[in-house]
Every structure is written in structure tokens, then in C-alpha cells.
Amino acid sequence: MPHPIRRWAAPAASVLLLALAACGNGDATTPSPAADHITTAYELPDGAYPESLTADPRTGDVYASSFLTGAVYRATPGNPKAETFLPAGTDGRTTANGVKVDAAGRLWVIDHTTGVALYDTGTRALLARFEQPAADKPFLNDLVITPDGSVYLTDSGRPVVYRIAPEQIADALAHGGHGGELRVFADLGAAKDPAAQQPMVLNGLAADDAGRFLIVVDMTNGELYRVSTVAQAAIRRVTVTGDGNALNGDGLELHGDTLWVVHNKDNAVSRWQLGEDGTKAELRHRVTDPALDIPTSIVHTGGHALVTVSQFDKNGPYGAGTPAPFRIVEITQL
Numbered sequence: 001m002p003h004p005i006r007r008w009a010a011p012a013a014s015v016l017l018l019a020l021a022a023c024g025n026g027d028a029t030t031p032s033p034a035a036d037h038i039t040t041a042y043e044l045p046d047g048a049y050p051e052s053l054t055a056d057p058r059t060g061d062v063y064a065s066s067f068l069t070g071a072v073y074r075a076t077p078g079n080p081k082a083e084t085f086l087p088a089g090t091d092g093r094t095t096a097n098g099v100k101v102d103a104a105g106r107l108w109v110i111d112h113t114t115g116v117a118l119y120d121t122g123t124r125a126l127l128a129r130f131e132q133p134a135a136d137k138p139f140l141n142d143l144v145i146t147p148d149g150s151v152y153l154t155d156s157g158r159p160v161v162y163r164i165a166p167e168q169i170a171d172a173l174a175h176g177g178h179g180g181e182l183r184v185f186a187d188l189g190a191a192k193d194p195a196a197q198q199p200m201v202l203n204g205l206a207a208d209d210a211g212r213f214l215i216v217v218d219m220t221n222g223e224l225y226r227v228s229t230v231a232q233a234a235i236r237r238v239t240v241t242g243d244g245n246a247l248n249g250d251g252l253e254l255h256g257d258t259l260w261v262v263h264n265k266d267n268a269v270s271r272w273q274l275g276e277d278g279t280k281a282e283l284r285h286r287v288t289d290p291a292l293d294i295p296t297s298i299v300h301t302g303g304h305a306l307v308t309v310s311q312f313d314k315n316g317p318y319g320a321g322t323p324a325p326f327r328i329v330e331i332t333q334l
Contacts, residue, residue, distance in 0.1 A: 146211030222247030244283035251297035
């Protein structure tokens with residue numbers, strides 16, 4: 001039976017989603033050649049509306065969050081159908097954004113209305129919770145985990161990045177899972193391009209392999225920012241070369257000097273070469289295809305590039321319509 005779709009009602013979230021839906025249509029990059037193939041990797045349950053994607057580095061299991069229900073799904077290699085790992089409403093969660101599996105095999109799940117929760121992937125037990133700050137109109141969105149165990153999160157309601165330090169995680173686990181309120185690590189507002197036409201809306205973020213810096217996208221202006229994790233959170237705009245930008249940028253992934261950017265409303269995924277220090281980026285390739293149908297996240301696992309097909313514009317937060325079966329797709333030659 002299809003899961004009933006819950007219409008979004010929170011005023012702050014509604015305003016932000018309308019702003020995101022009103023973003024530009026992106027640049028005029030032509031569709032990619034037919035050599036780029038998009039195929040179904042995993043089927044998701046009815047009403048999934050997936051937002052974020054992550055893979056367990058130990059098992060290859062893939063987890064996807066549901067923005068409109070708060071459920072989390074798990075897909076296992078060799079099985080075409082994903083299972084419901086955490087049902088809608090688990091621990092009071094009715095929406096889910098960023099998800100990430102850490103080096104210990106624990107699953108982090110963002111609820112942009114309350115905070116971020118940590119789960120045991122073996123028992124599915126809630127281990128800890130860190131609360132959304134009481135600041136004006138926060139909208140927690142995405143997260144990344146660096147090699148030292150720090151967790152960084154973006155806020156789309158205001159231009160800040162939060163950090164949960166390893167000692168905070170350990171303390172929360174030792175005291176019944178009570179992690180307290182998230183703490184601001186970096187404020188990107190002052191680094192915004194003075195010529196930017198739209199308010200800064202942070203979305204996806206990624207970290208270099210050594211954990212020296214983060215790359216954060218401002219989706220409404222198409223800018224990328226480098227945030228140092230070692231030099232007092234020093235911030236600078238990434239200089240972009242080549243014909244492209246990060247407009248409508250959603251999920252990011254970074255391995256070595258290769259950065260992938262998911263452009264949700266453009267139905268596109270782009271690949272960039274990043275300079276050694278993360279201050280320059282050159283567009284190398286872009287896949288644009290209606291079959292991506294509002295992609296929101298990307299993860300590479302087992303030699304495969306997997307992308308969520310959110311269909312947010314089909315009876316979701318971006319508009320009315322009838323969605324096709326929900327799925328996670330694989331893009332080859334990306």
C-alpha cells in the first residue's frame with residue numbers, strides 16, 4: 001500500500017522550500033552524450049521521496065532518508081529492493097535530511113526540525129541525539145564526517161556550519177545519549193560574494209580525505225566555499241575555472257582531487273577537479289538528464305556512482321504531480 005504523503009506545514013520550512021524551488025534553472029550546459037547511462041540500482045518503497053544517501057564502508061549497505069516521512073531505507077548489495085530500516089515516525093521523526101555512516105558503522109540521521117540522531121546499524125537502537133540550536137529559523141540539512149571523528153553539519157536557514165567534536169560524542173554516549181545543543185563552527189556570511197544576487201543558502205558539504213578542509217555549496221548563488229578545519233575555521237570562496245558553476249547544488253562528494261556536485265532542479269550531476277589545497281575547482285564533466293528527476297545526493301560505493309531520484313516536484317515540496325516508482329540510480333562514466 002502506498003505510504004500517504006504528508007504535506008509540509010511548518011512555516012519556516014515552507015518559506016525555505018519555496019525559496020529553494022524558486023532557484024534559477026542553472027546554466028546552459030548541454031545534456032551529456034548518450035555514453036552516460038542511468039540505470040536503476042535499487043527500488044525504494046512508495047512515497048519514499050529520498051533526500052540523502054550514504055554507504056557503510058564496511059558492508060556496502062546503502063542508506064537513504066525520506067524527506068516527507070522521516071523514514072530511513074537500507075539497500076543491500078545484490079538485492080534490488082530496499083527495506084525500511086527505520087520506519088516513519090521513529091523517535092518522533094517525520095522528516096529526514098542528511099544521513100551518513102561513520103567509521104564505527106553508526107548511522108547519523110538529520111531531522112531539520114529537531115537535530116541529528118545517532119543509531120546502531122546492528123540493533124537499530126538510538127544511541128545519542130544532538131539538538132537543533134535555538135537560533136532564528138535553523139534548517140539543518142547535510143553532514144560530513146572527517147577522519148578524526150568530527151561531524152560537521154550545514155544550516156540552510158542561516159549561513160553556518162556546526163561541529164560535533166569526538167569528545168562530545170563520547171560524552172553523550174556515556175551519559176544516556178544526551179548530546180546537548182549543536183555548536184557553530186564557522187559562519188560563512190561574511191565570505192559571501194558581494195555580487196551575489198540571492199540570499200546564501202548552504203546545502204551539501206564534503207571533506208577532503210585528510211580532513212583538513214570542508215567544501216560547502218551555496219545553492220542559490222552557485223558558489224563553493226572552502227572552510228579550514230585546522231586554521232581557526234578560515235573561510236574563502238573557491239575559484240571556479242571552466243564553463244560551469246554549482247547553482248542548485250545539493251549533495252556533494254569528494255575523493256582525492258575529484259568533487260561531485262548534484263544539481264537538484266537542473267537534473268544534473270557534475271564532476272570537478274579540485275586544486276591540492278581546495279581553493280580552486282575546474283569543471284570536467286556534467287551529466288544532465290530528465291531521468292534524474294530532481295537528484296539530491298550522490299555516493300560512490302563498490303565502484304558504482306549512486307544518486308537519489310527525489311521527484312520532489314511530483315506531489316512533494318517542489319510541486320504537485322504524480323511520481324513514478326521511487327529509486328536510487330547508478331550513473332556510469334561519471
